[in-house]
Amino acid sequence: MTSHDKRWHFRAPWCTITRVITDNEALVRAAALNNAEWCDALSRTHGVKGEFGAAAWTAPRRTPPYYPDAVTLTADADAAQILERVDTSSDDCSVKDSYSSLDLSAAGFEVLFDAQWIHRSTSTPFPRTELRWRRVETAAELAAWEAAWDGGVTDLFLPDLLADETVAVLAAFDGSAVVAGAVANRSASVVGLSNTFGDWPGALAQIAHLWPGLPVVGYESGDDLDAALAQGFEAIGPLRIWLAQ
Structure with a gap:
């Protein structure tokens, strides 16, 4: 409740x-x-x-x-x-x-x-992570991030995305290997979190570092919703995806 x-x-x-x-x-x-x-x-x-x-x-x-x-x-x-x-x-x-x-x-x-x-309030403490997170900066890193996100997908996240100052493709590295990631996008009053895999705490901490003072929003379902709620998010309203048949 x-x-x-x-x-x-x-x-x-x-x-x-x-x-x-x-x-x-x-x-x-x-x-x-x-x-x-x-x-x-x-x-x-x-x-x-x-x-x-x-x-x-x-x-x-x-x-x-x-x-x-x-x-x-x-x-x-x-x-x-x-x-x-x-x-x-x-x-x-x-x-x-x-x-x-x-x-x-x-x-x-x-x-x-x-x-x-x-929605995750700015007053909610950020959890700790042991992974090394930073913003993806090159086309090669972006390709490695995409492969770690979903090995069957290619050329969905294109290098032009890295030039958008309102978007941050975030990655956690073990050496040169991408082991976790997320996408964040900044609006006027919130930061959106999506495409999260591997390490929710690290993604949230990196967002707080990039854009301090802004609450984090997004949407999830199923096990991913449970994972978000465990990281201090609250559910604020339903949405539905309709697909043409």
């Missing part, structure tokens, strides 16, 4: 409940926008130029593998308008429904998975 659940359980005054709900909604908005900015940054390295609207980020043609063609930014995003701005005829077209508020089944989409947005 989170602190927010406890306040509800003990019937805190209405003003307190309203403030908690508002805080969570603001965090979800920040997390969704941050994630859309990361999807946009990665897509641009593949020549796909997305567009930010009031209700969603959308890409006019298919984004790189594992990345959505749209990310909703508000709970009242209009499904029809979003689908008009993406290529629904392409294989694996997908929509990140940031509030689990859409029903895309009539348009031929099915739910791929459900997840939770997560």
Whole structure:
């Protein structure tokens, strides 16, 4: 049970409940926008130029593998308008429904998975790590990072990504070998954490070193969600990934 659940359980005054709900909604908005900015940054390295609207980020043609063609930014995003701005005829077209508020089944989409947005406060202590972490700096290091992240994937994370000052590809090294990693991207008020493997504590500590004073957000499901919660994150709201069939 989170602190927010406890306040509800003990019937805190209405003003307190309203403030908690508002805080969570603001965090979800920040997390969704941050994630859309990361999807946009990665897509641009593949020549796909997305567009930010009031209700969603959308890409006019298919984004790189594992990345959505749209990310909703508000709970009242209009499904029809979003689908008009993406290529629904392409294989694996997908929509990140940031509030689990859409029903895309009539348009031929099915739910791929459900997840939770997560948030880690700046007041939460950072755990210790014994690994040596730093920012990936070269194309060769990035290729080694990608191979450690998923040995079956190549050329998803391209060298142009290293020139983006708002993005940090982070790696832990044992000698020259990459043994853990993550991606962080900075927005105006939060830092997004994604693609984490091997060592959550080290990734969090490196983010605090790069961008001190900013809370960390992201989204996870299943065992990865359990791992995030064990590192001081809290779940702040549901999201859903829809995949065209």
